[in-house]
Amino acid sequence: MYTTREPAELERVLLVRAYIGNESEEAGSTQEMIALIQSAGGSVVAQESQKRKTPDPRLFIGRGKADELRETALRENTSTIVFDHNLSSGQVSRLEEATNCKVIDRTELILAIFAEQARTREAKLQIELAQLQYALPRLSGMWHHFSRLGAGIGTRGPGETQLEIDRRRARSRISYLENKIEEVESRWKVVSAGRTGMYNITIVGYTNAGKSTLLNTLCSTKLYTADKPFATLDTTSRRLILPDSSKVLISDTVGFIERLPETLVASFHTTLDVVRKADLLLVAVDRSSPSRGRHIDAVRNTLKRIGIKESVPSLTVWTKCDAVDDFRYPRSGVAVSAFSEFGLDVLLNRIIGYRDRSLDWFELVLKRYDSAILSRLYSSCLVRDVTNCEDGFVRVLAGALRGYDSVEGKIYGEDIVRSFVRLAEPPETAHTG
Ligand SMILES: Nc1nc2c(ncn2[C@@H]2O[C@H](COP(=O)(O)OP(=O)(O)OP(=O)(O)O)[C@@H](O)[C@H]2O)c(=O)[nH]1
Ligand SMILES: [Mg+2]
Structure with missing residues (x-):
């Protein structure tokens, strides 16, 4: 079902990061970008960084650095540069001109991964909508950007047809997609209406935190899981039988990431509905990741962005504890391992406590x-x-x-x-x- 590409098929990528003001590299963030690029079908063959007081309004980085990028790209035989930043359309086209490469910003990279991973009809509709909404305001300034020929990161999905479509056609496609998504949404409402009266739990968390694996272990399901970002793009709900023999509904959904693009938050509205309707949020945090502090902040931030009130009960579930060398019980939340089933009994009893109080x-x-x-x-x-x-x-x-x-x-x-x-x-x- 999911294809693994041979190294020769991967697009060679030059990764660029700028550290603005007092910023410095945060734990695991370069590894994360490398994993994101891999998920989009690329392989990082070189990296460049620059420290700056403020971003350059024309190129984001300095002119000299842009020249360096052109030389590095030539030397490393790559024609794709990925920036770990969001760039304006003007910055992208000027950088493309200066480096003679295709330039992709963070939002476009994440959209490309979603397009690559989307399997269900709903996810495909949502990602196409997000890509078009991202592209629409950029059409005029970035015409040549979208006229990139050939395959590769950022050319999948609507990118392939950008040459022919103008703004008007993009808008009409957007409203078509919005209608289709609404149709799916109303069908989903009918399905979920039969479930009122059930206590709803939703597992949220950073991408790759082990959410789907946790649901699989709790409910004996076989959801797709993988050691890569955004393996899950849709929502699955299952009945979970608690130790007191009562039933609750538990859902797994799309993972979050730092600086999740606004267009994705908007077009994944239906998918994220399950988070809004939850009586209890299980916030999965990978205990074995050195970046867990950053992940917790990003999840908190994303929940706020999608309109979740702080009053909604939430329980931190520290996952993958079997992979932690020097394991100590965390001060709050529940420590579990879906692999060894450690802590799952405690988790289920905590769920009963939350449910009973509500x-x-x-x-x-x-x-x-x-x-x-x-x-x-x-x-x-x-x-x-x-x-x-x-x-x-x-x-x-x-x-x-x-x-x-x-x-x-x-x-x-x-x-x-x-x-x-x-x-x-x-x-x-x-x-x-
Ligand atoms: N060691 C260990 N690895 C785990 C455990 N749970 C999950 N993993 C691994 O972590 C990786 C990600 O797991 P998923 O369940 O796909 O994570 P997710 O949070 O659903 O990720 P996305 O859907 O991509 O956001 C997979 O390689 C899993 O095998 C665990 O308890 N222990
Ligand atoms: Mg998943």
Whole structure:
């Protein structure tokens, strides 16, 4: 399904980074760029960097450095330069002229990876929309940029047809894509409507943090996983059975990255809906990565950008603990390994704690053997306990997802119900989060 390219087929790339002001290289960020370029079908054969007070408005880097890049590219037999920065369209075309190479900025690189990895129809629509929205304001200034001939990074997807399309056609394609995505979205809404009343958990985190592998281990699924960025571009939801035999819905979705392009955030709106609807976010952080601090900041930032309030409960899940040499328990969150299954029992019990605290708990005394009302309770609530009491009545302890007031409405007023008490606190359980 996924092709691995032979080294000879990889596009040779010169990677350029500028450190502006007090910036210096952050742990793992060069490795990350190399992995991103590999995912887009390239191989870094040379690297250049420059320290500057501020970016040059015309070329981002200095004129002398641009000349150096041209020479390095010639020497290394490459005609593709990737900048780990976002550049203006003018900067790209001036740099292309100065270096005689194709110049790709960070946003275009990430868009190219998404285009390369997209497998589902929805992901393909979303990425084409993101690429066109990125290209549209740049069409006039960058005409020659989009008229690059041949194959390679940045030419997949709409790039291939840029020669023929003008702004008007790009706009009409954008509205076509928006309509199609809306269609998929409304179909998705119908599917998810059947799931109301279920507690929703979404695994979020930096790309490659081990999210899909965690879901696979928890739910015995076989989602695609790989040691590369953006292996997952769509959302998958599965039922997860907790140790108390209750069921919740758990979802895996697209990973985040530092400076995630705005066009992607916008066009992956439907995919990211699952994050907005979550009752609990499991924030997966690769404990074995030296860049984990940077990853946590990037995830926090992205959650804010997609409109997630800080009040949404979240639990940090430190992943890949089997790969940590000098392992120590973190001060907060849960440490796990999807490979060795270490810590998964603790994680599941913490989930129960979070879920229980978010339910509206009530105690109900009703006639024993009233199976209709009991089955209604079982289907719409979490029934924690049913105990026999005197006179042919049973006492039921149950919780309903907040906002699910209809439960009370449906049950109250039926003469078989002797009492209904809403509890102020969740009942004591062994599972405290
Ligand atoms: N050692 C170790 N490696 C793991 C573990 N979990 C995942 N990995 C590896 O980490 C890499 C990324 O795993 P994925 O599950 O694809 O990560 P992801 O967060 O879903 O990544 P994207 O979908 O690309 O954002 C794969 O090579 C996994 O085999 C673990 O518990 N231990
Ligand atoms: Mg994944």
